[in-house]
Each structure stands twice: as structure tokens, then as C-alpha cells.
Amino acid sequence: MKQSPNTRTQMADIARLAGVSASTVSRALSGHPAIALATRERIAELARSLNYQVNAGAANLRKRTNPTIGVLLLNDNMQAMSDPFILKLLGHIADELDQRGMALLLRRAAPNDPSSMAAMVDSGQAGGLIVIGQNSLNQDINALFARGIPMVVWGAKLPDSAYPVVGSDNEQGGYLATRHLIEQGCERIAYMGEYEHAEAHLRHQGYLRALQEAGLSSSAHLHIHASFDSRGARARFADWLQAGHRFDGVFCISDVAALSAIAELTDRGIQVPEAVKVVGYDNIELGAYLHPTLSTIDQPTQLAAQHLVEGLLQLMQTGQALSQRLPTRLIARESSATNKLQLFAM
Amino acid sequence: MKQSPNTRTQMADIARLAGVSASTVSRALSGHPAIALATRERIAELARSLNYQVNAGAANLRKRTNPTIGVLLLNDNMQAMSDPFILKLLGHIADELDQRGMALLLRRAAPNDPSSMAAMVDSGQAGGLIVIGQNSLNQDINALFARGIPMVVWGAKLPDSAYPVVGSDNEQGGYLATRHLIEQGCERIAYMGEYEHAEAHLRHQGYLRALQEAGLSSSAHLHIHASFDSRGARARFADWLQAGHRFDGVFCISDVAALSAIAELTDRGIQVPEAVKVVGYDNIELGAYLHPTLSTIDQPTQLAAQHLVEGLLQLMQTGQALSQRLPTRLIARESSATNKLQLFAM
DNA sequence: TTGAAAGCGCTAACAC
């Protein structure tokens, strides 16, 4: 917690060694044009050789800026939090910030404690917040935003969310996945996922639209209530299978859920894709290398990171930012391929 | 980048409103015993109602501390970086730091640019570093450590690494996995993984020890050179299969690689575990929910995070810290189960 | 082109 106190070289040291004042060092190091080139280079070299870097905290205090963004990871499933999708997004956010010379302060928070969410901003540790895992915190986030906390959220735009949201076009994603299953010949397509969750809700809407468009029914029997993670997903799916519903396709809320579903089907000798076709959501890397390879909906994570960061910076500068809905893309692979199609009945 | 300048409430404001001096506010807010309880509560309440929190940067500057740790993610595979294992570890590190009231500054860096690795410490943004992804940077890390950068690395202890390392007992892990395969009746067990990589090397050593102990041969034909991620793994494995080597078991360097291997085998009609048994490494959540469920070596991520953080703090306080080798655990699941065992030959 | 001096928001002697 304490860092070796007195030994650190600082600007005054460099100044002494260079035979100039601290102001000159400051200017030289920040590329101020008024400093003679020779001086500037001498100082830069000196700093380099001593591994000196301007103390960011002091500089920020003086300049009254803080080029640091807080990233808040809200996760239901604290224990595991192992969805590869999140890491991919986080990595891209880190890169986007890095490119702009900004730092990323990471915090994980249980979504049942919204009060502490703004701490990073209130304490000046971060100038703004990127929130991943909107969950059911719409109202809490609205409150913080109204209070003036600069924040952008990864998730889905709700009718009453006042804050800017960046997310994939979940409705479109659900639609694409379902239409694809229909095109592959499926007639009784189940939806496996959550309902209250904002993103899940929209994906479900897209699912319904595709069914309706094709004149297919969407009986409540075809709704499998399950979470994003594999933990619960497989068990819930098994329960549902037990009930003996007829179906020949499943659209799953996440790749991880889809893989669990495929495992359960395979375990019971139900062939994927011959008897049941499956499409997931997220396009996790692993999906491309399994058997069967997983059909899925791709969300552009790099673009997402870019919009999250740019949106937040714009919000901090101008006081407002637009929400962004990013296009999704169907990745058709083996798990939904047309083979010897047959309607499966338990 | 700029945060709304003048409007932020600060200590002086609270002081004015409370009719006391800034020092009193400072003391009250930090729980100094000398302040009358009534005053303290009044000030605390005032601060709460104004969402005031002490400016961390200013306080740190004055106290000459910085309760912030930098986490450096070094990754070969920058594009993807989606190994669930990393996110699990990162999440636990975040929690460990949070519990100690410390912040986590995250940076991703390409391992080919070791020069910038210490930037977070040199600029005073972080008091110390946790490095994830040792790769082949042993010498670079040694140099930084020698320079006095407080750092702890997740990886494997090499003979000439001077810095403290926290890692699972990779040799033991490789041994446990291989011995298990032997116990399950395998006689020709392949190793699929890297060699130069420190952790991989040790796992391979454990593999060799188990074979030797059982009097089994370890022909070079049984060495499949592949990376940790699924991208390359599946293709390399396919190539190797093409060559027609006889084998009845594979120990894979990661779960992600193991899943790719299983996919390739399944694709070719080679049954897992009947014809070939497979054991991975990492115990990613998904492995428990696939078909077949994946046998693997568990690395205790939470314990790892604890040791990384504690080790670093100790290093920063006392100037030294011990390396830690954490126990691994075999998780035997379906992919290595004994069924109708048969030696598979291409 | 460079230096002196003030001050960013806070804490901690030292006073009373």
C-alpha cells in the first residue's frame, strides 16, 4: 500500500541534473514548443535514463483533469463470471482507452448494491463510467445519471432509460437467428433464455417477429426459462425436455447456454443438427472449434468498445451522447445445418 | 477527458456548510477519534447528502501513497483474448483488491513491447504490478524487477526468474492428468501443447514423469505442438491425426485446446472417451456442461488471486515476497471415463 | 527562451 517513499526521482531532480528549473523540465517533457530543441532532448534523455515519468496524480491534480475511466462489471453470477464474451469486450475497451492515453480502472460490483456504483467518479478516481451488465438496474442507473455521473452502459435501450446505451441490435439478432432456423426447415422453434433482462427481452421479441412473419406459432410451451450462464441453463433445459415438448429448433440467449443445450441433447441421443437445430448468441471463439460448430449471432465487440469509449468521452465533453445500436450478424455453422431433417418428438 | 471543472463539491464546501475548518472535515471523514462524535456524524451526513467523497488523487498526493495496483494482461493472441480462465482470475483479483480498499488499473499490452510495462508504476499511477501472461518475457521481467518495480507474476517459476511467481503446480498438474489417463487404461498418451512456454514446459515434465513411473514410452510421435487457444489447436491436432499415429489418450495444455481436440475426434467418428480419453487443464465452467463433460485439472483461481495480491502488498512493504506454487486438483469427468475401452488405430 | 511563484485538493504537524 505504501510505495517506497523518498527515493523516487521527481521533476526537481531532473531539473537539478539538467541545470534548469522544474518549469523547464515540465515544458520540455510535455513538448512545449518554446523550449529549445537541444534542451528538450537533453532533458528527455535524462528522464529516460532515470526511468522518470511525470507523476500522473500530481499532474492531474494541478491540471484538474483525470484521464481515467472506470469500468464497472455488474454480474449476477459473481462466483464464476467466466463468460468469454465479457473478457473480449473488456479487452477491446482497454485498448480503446490505451490508444487515447487513458487509464482503465476496473471494479466488480454486486448488482444488489447500486449505491456504491458512483464511488469511482465521486472520489475523482475516474472521470466517467462504463457499465457492463445492465441487469435490472435501469432505475438505479437513471438516478446516477440524473445526478450527473457521466456514464455509458453496455446493454439494451429501454423506453425509460435516460442514459446512453451501446448494445447490439438484440431484436434483430433474435430475428436473424430465428429466421435462419425457419429457413433451415424448423417449424417448432423454442426460445431458451430470460425475460426480465432487457437484452433478453428484445431478443425474444425478434424471435417472435420471425415466427409471426413465417406464420408459425409461438406457444408458451416453447419458452424455456434459463439464464445466460451454463450453470443453470443445462439443468433448466433438461427439465423442459423431460416435459416432452415437440420441437425441432432452439434459439439460445447465449453461446454458453447453447452449448449446454447441445450437450444435453447429445447426451439423450438427440442429434444436432439432424433432429434439432441450435443457434446461440455472442460468437465466442470456442464455438468455431467444437463439434458441431456452433451457429450464432455475432456482436461486434471491437466496434462496441469504440462506441462505448467515444460516447463516454463525448458525454464528458459536451454533456450528451447518443445511444448506439450495433448491427448483428448471423454466423451459420454446423449446429443449424440442413441435413436429414426430421421432426423430433419425445 | 476533462471533467466538469468548478462545480464539484470539495472539502472546503463541506467545511463552510458545517461551520468548521477543512481539517475538521478531513479528520471527521477519516474517523479520527479526536473529533466529537456529534460533529463527526453531522459532517458525515452532510457529505453523504452531497455525494461528497474525498478526492482520492489529492489525498494520495499528500499522503504519498497510492492504493492502486496495476494489472498487466500480456497476451499472444490480442485479437481474441477470450480464455475464460483469465477472466475468472481477473475477477478474483478485482475482488481481493476491493476488499482491501485498493483500486485496480487494467492494461493490456502486446508482449513484444516490454519497455512500456513499467509505465503504470513509473508514473505513480500504481504502486505495484500483477502480470498475467508471463510468456517468454522472463528476462524482461527480471530486468524490471531488478530496477525495483514491485511486481508479482502469474505463471511458472523458472530457474532464473528473480521475481516472485504465483502459479499452480504445473508439474503436478501434468502428472495428475497423465496418471489418471494411465489409471483409466490408456497406454499411448499424447501431449498436446507448447514447449517454450514456462507453464507448458512444466506440465509436460509432469506428463513425462507419470509415463516413466508407469513404464510407458514417451515417443516424440506423441507430442503435438499446439498453442493454448482453440484457434491453432484444432488445426494442429488435425494435422497430427492425419499422420496416423496410434494413441488412446491425450493430455491437453488447456481446456480450450482439449475441447477443440474432442471436436476434431468426434468429427472423424473417433469416440471420446471410448476410443480416446482426453484431459484438459484450467477447469473452465463450460467444461462441466458439455458433452462429454470434460475431465480437467483445476487451478484454484481465488486462492491464486489472494496470493498474488498478498504477495505484492508484502513485496511493497517489506521488499520481498515468496513465490507460491498452488496445488492442483484432478476433476475426472466423462471425457476420460472408462467404458468399452479399445485401442484406437488410424 | 526560461525562471519564480502560486495553487490544484487534501492531510498532518503544531498550535491553542
Added chain:
DNA sequence: GTGTTAGCGCTTTCAA
């Protein structure tokens, strides 16, 4: 118990 004052390491007017 509480206030006054100095100063953490830096940047930036202002003056030279």
C-alpha cells in the same frame, strides 16, 4: 476538540 499553516509533485500564469 479544533484551527492554522505548510507542503505533497506538478503546471502555468506572469515577468524577465
